[in-house]
Amino acid sequence: MQIINVQTGIPFILNDRPVRSLSAPGTRLLDVLRQEFHLTGTKCGCKEGECGACAVLINGRLVTSCLVAVGSIAHQAVLTIEGYRKTERFAVLDEAFAEMAAVQCGFCTPGMVLATEALLSEHPHPSPEEIRQGLSGNLCRCTGYQALVQAVSTAAQKGAGLW
Amino acid sequence: MVNAYVPADLGEALRLLQEKTVIPYAGGTDIMVHPQAEAAYLFLRQLPELNQICTTDQYFVIGSAVTYQALLTQTAVRLPDILLQACRQVAAPPIRNLGTLGGNICNASPAGDTLPVLYALDASVRLARLEPAVRDCQNLTPTIGYRILPLRQFIQGVRRTCRRPEELLIEILIPQTHDTLTYYEKIASRKAQAIAKLSFAGAASVSQGQLQRLALAFGSVGVTVVRDSLIEAKIINGSYDPEAAVQAYAALLRPITDQRSTASYRKTVCLNLARDFLTAVQAQVTAGRRGR
Known part of the structure; x- marks a missing residue:
């Protein structure tokens, strides 16, 4: 059994590097990322899992970081947009989102990009319906979604073989 | 300073529950809507x-x-x-x-x-x-x-x-029942990320034109899910046809109006779903009798 508190800290892997959070175990991972590690690419929209702006990958799975207590992820691997942007896959998404005008205000974009990564990892050639399902936990108030669906579809084609 | 616990096995988790005041934490999706940074969580997912x-x-x-x-x-x-x-x-x-x-x-x-x-x-x-x-x-x-x-x-x-x-x-x-007909509907304001205005689950087992098992369960229309064994028994033994059963459910269901929906919408849709399900059950019974 492991006892964790603000003195022991909570060890986990953040963007491929071992780190230790000194926040209370019940703190939202979202707040730990933004305030303790100053990774502000993860956005705070609703704090109730509705909007997806705070989505990150934990062990490759898409989760809303506002609904994750940092104490629950000891020794697990968290990937945020800052870590993901160093990858070849990100470059493909970056270009496809720009090309299809899938970014307007940009607030939902980090979550959308990570949702796309999770989707393409599971379905490298998704149908439009699968794309809508894959992005269904992420709200965008600018684009009307069609541009996003096209961006994901374009990325799946241009990045074929990467996922 | 508050501790949180990551037990390695069930025995450890149960010992902690017995000895300390802890809050069991599985997925966290409901707990974290109103998180307590200082709560003594017992993390269970692993x-x-x-x-x-x-x-x-x-x-x-x-x-x-x-x-x-x-x-x-x-x-x-x-x-x-x-x-x-x-x-x-x-x-x-x-x-x-x-x-x-x-x-x-x-x-x-x-x-x-x-x-x-x-x-x-x-x-x-x-x-x-x-x-x-x-x-x-x-x-x-x-x-x-x-x-x-x-x-x-x-x-x-x-x-x-x-x-x-x-x-x-x-x-x-x-x-492990052998239901021949199951029916599920969740009614919410959008397909994803929405809390149900109401939901309905129906299950029935029909064998050779005989209704063996029947269950109708209604969500979001009471303090708990609503299921009524008496009405189900009367449908099974033939005392209620679908319309009589719907009338019985009409007398039973007492939903409320809140931020998600109104009492009358919830009740109307529940009864429509129940009618739809029971009509399908009856069709299966009739088809089974013909086939005998």
């Missing part, structure tokens, strides 16, 4: 005992910390389609990756998406605790005591269950 899915002669057995996503993607056990249908309609992928079946039950929201299905399938829950008698005998391996309760009995009201503080819900038991 426990192997709570992550199994298997079958016995009688039951599908689902560990309480199995996530919706795990239920949807596992291939070891052929779970009832109606349960998977409900899981697919829970929130969206990021929450389905976190939320657990045990959490949906222990949170005991009248709008829990899987609850009408679990009621309709006659699910039970298995609770575990360390037996108090051997708690202090250090040389003895502590024994774990269990009790099994029907879900209908376990959930007692809005966010209220009869779990004792030292108990943990470890498994959900679903009888």
Whole structure:
């Protein structure tokens, strides 16, 4: 059994590097990322899992970081947009989102990009319906979604073989 | 300074529940909407005992910390389609990756998406605790005591269950029935990320024109899921045709108006769904009789 508190800290892997959070175990991972590690690419929209702006990958799975207590992820691997942007896959998404005008205000974009990564990892050639399902936990108030669906579809084609 | 605990096995988790005041934390999706940074959480997701899915002669057995996503993607056990249908309609992928079946039950929201299905399938829950008698005998391996309760009995009201503080819900038991017809509808303001205005689960088993088993369960229209054995018995023994049954449910259901929907909308749609389901059941019975 492991006892964790603000003195022991909570060890986990953040963007491929071992780190230790000194926040209370019940703190939202979202707040730990933004305030303790100053990774502000993860956005705070609703704090109730509705909007997806705070989505990150934990062990490759898409989760809303506002609904994750940092104490629950000891020794697990968290990937945020800052870590993901160093990858070849990100470059493909970056270009496809720009090309299809899938970014307007940009607030939902980090979550959308990570949702796309999770989707393409599971379905490298998704149908439009699968794309809508894959992005269904992420709200965008600018684009009307069609541009996003096209961006994901374009990325799946241009990045074929990467996922 | 508050501690949180990451037990390595079920025994450790149960010992902590007995000795300390802790809050069991499985998926966290309900707890973290109103998080307490200083709460003494007992993190359960990593426990192997709570992550199994298997079958016995009688039951599908689902560990309480199995996530919706795990239920949807596992291939070891052929779970009832109606349960998977409900899981697919829970929130969206990021929450389905976190939320657990045990959490949906222990949170005991009248709008829990899987609850009408679990009621309709006659699910039970298995609770575990360390037996108090051997708690202090250090040389003895502590024994774990269990009790099994029907879900209908376990959930007692809005966010209220009869779990004792030292108990943990470890498994959900679903009888392996052979339903010939199942029916699930969740009505919400959008397809994803929405809490149900109402939901309905129906299950029936028809054999050679005989209705053997019938269950109708309504969600979000009462303090708990609503299921009525008396009405079901009268449909099975032929005292009620579908319309008479709908009238009986009309007298039974007393939904409220809140921010998500109105009482009259909820009631009307519930009755329409019940009628639709019962008509399909009757068609199966009639077809079975003709085929005899």
